[in-house]
Amino acid sequence: MPRTEQYGLVFDGDLPPMRSLRTAWLLALFLGFSGADRFYLHKPVTGTLKLLTLGGAGIWWLIDLFRITNEYAADGASMPLAGTNSLRRGLRLASTVLVVTLAGALVCVSAAPVTGTVTATVAAMNAVLHPAPPPPVKEWVTVAEASGTKPPAPLVTLTGRLHIEYTFTGAAIAYLQPVNGPALTVLSLAMAGAGAIGISLAPGTYALIVSTNGAVWHLTAQEYRPSG
Numbered sequence: 001m002p003r004t005e006q007y008g009l010v011f012d013g014d015l016p017p018m019r020s021l022r023t024a025w026l027l028a029l030f031l032g033f034s035g036a037d038r039f040y041l042h043k044p045v046t047g048t049l050k051l052l053t054l055g056g057a058g059i060w061w062l063i064d065l066f067r068i069t070n071e072y073a074a075d076g077a078s079m080p081l082a083g084t085n086s087l088r089r090g091l092r093l094a095s096t097v098l099v100v101t102l103a104g105a106l107v108c109v110s111a112a113p114v115t116g117t118v119t120a121t122v123a124a125m126n127a128v129l130h131p132a133p134p135p136p137v138k139e140w141v142t143v144a145e146a147s148g149t150k151p152p153a154p155l156v157t158l159t160g161r162l163h164i165e166y167t168f169t170g171a172a173i174a175y176l177q178p179v180n181g182p183a184l185t186v187l188s189l190a191m192a193g194a195g196a197i198g199i200s201l202a203p204g205t206y207a208l209i210v211s212t213n214g215a216v217w218h219l220t221a222q223e224y225r226p227s228g
Helices: 021-034 036-040 044-052 059-067 085-109 117-129
Strands: 138-147 155-157 161-168 172-178 184-189 193-200 204-212 217-226
Touching (some): 021 044, 021 059, 036 044, 044 059, 059 085, 085 117, 138 204, 161 172, 184 193, 204 217
Antiparallel strands (some): 138 217, 172 184, 172 204
16 A cells, blocks of 8 residues: 555645635626626636526625625635735625615615615614624645755644645655654655645644755645634
8 A cells, every 4th residue: 555545645636726806806896797706716607697697686796795705705616715814804895885885875766765774774884884803714824834945844733634735856755743643654755746735634733854865845835724
């Protein structure tokens, strides 16, 4: 049995590029009735439905403006959208202001009184002026990085699910040594190579140990977790 299977390692291919949060939101705002935002996020089926229903008569259009700013928003390949926490909060605020503005305009042009309109408008304005603290936003966080010129540092993982990218110009083997217990073989190469792998292990602190006969190499470990 290969050493990688012995330790339960799972090898993934290169990750697809992340789609832009800003681009997806702008498409949802200006071309949302045509489903352009969902086509951009590689969701052709729901994009077509959104086009045929003209954004779900406007309801789907409004929902997507907030959905895209959600911390768990992802494209059709389940990859998170690329964007900072401040951008996410700013777009969520812009979506809220847009909804309040549309609601106010609808009230102004409506001939019949709407019960609870004033209360709803005040509540919406309070939500804009005094927004609730946003929940922690998850991002890809580098937990360890080492190279031929940069010695490995301790690796601390909170989730135990790591994505590791590597490049070696010679044979190489890499271990993760926990504080207590046996070392876990992360990577074993008989010759030069580059790629990416995914591994699962117990959360905690590990020492990263790399041995290679290549002159040039680089290894980066990341995990998807709340930033900061």
